[in-house]
Amino acid sequence: DAKTTQPTSMDCAEGRAANLPCNHSTISGNEYVYWYRQIHSQGPQYIIHGLKNNETNEMASLIITEDRKSSTLILPHATLRDTAVYYCIVRVWDMRFGAGTRLTVKP
C-alpha cells in the first residue's frame, strides 16, 4: 500500500474553510484515497473517498490532483465540532492508519 504524508497539526478559524493536504506520491492505479477523522477517544469516522475524480458529500469535498500524487480534504465551513485528527489513507484492501493531522478549529 502507498504511504501518505500529512502535516502534524493545523489550525482553522471557525466558519472558514479547512484545507487538509495529503501527499501519496507512490499511489498505484487501483488504490483509493480515503479520509477518516477521529474525535478524541472515539472511533474513527468515515468522511469521504475517491479514486480519480473530485468528490463531494454532505461532510466535505475531496480534491485529487490529476497525477493522483496528492489530495486535499476541504471542510467548507469548519465548526468547533470539527476539531479532530484527520487521517488520509491510501489502500487496496486493508486500512493502515498513519499519525494524521490534528485539526484545531478556533473561535
Added chain:
Amino acid sequence: ETGVTQTPRHLVMGMTNKKSLKCEQHLGHNAMYWYKQSAKKPLELMFVYNFKEQTENNSVPSRFSPECPNSSHLFLHLHTLQPEDSALYLCASSQDPGKHYNEQFFGPGTRLTVL
C-alpha cells in the same frame, strides 16, 4: 441498535485476569476488524475476519485471542496481559475487504487498563 457496538466501554483488569471484549455489527457486513490504539500512537490493525475466517493476524501476541462465531459478532479474548497492553481497542466492519472500495465503520471502542 444500529452501526457497530462494543462492550464494555471501559475495562480495568489485572495481569492474571481473563476477560473478553465484544463487538457486534448491525450493518450486514461480511468483514470485521480489531484495532489497537495506544496513547499518542496511530491505530494498529490487529486482526481481520472475512466471512468468519481470519485473513490477517498482524503479529499479535498470543495473549490476544480473537473469535468470530458469525459475520455479526467478533470477540477479543484477553489473558495474562501486560500493563503496556492498556489502550483503546476498536472494532470495525466493512462490506467486503476484497473490493477496492471498502469503507469501514468503527465502533466507539473499549478503553482497557491493565494494572
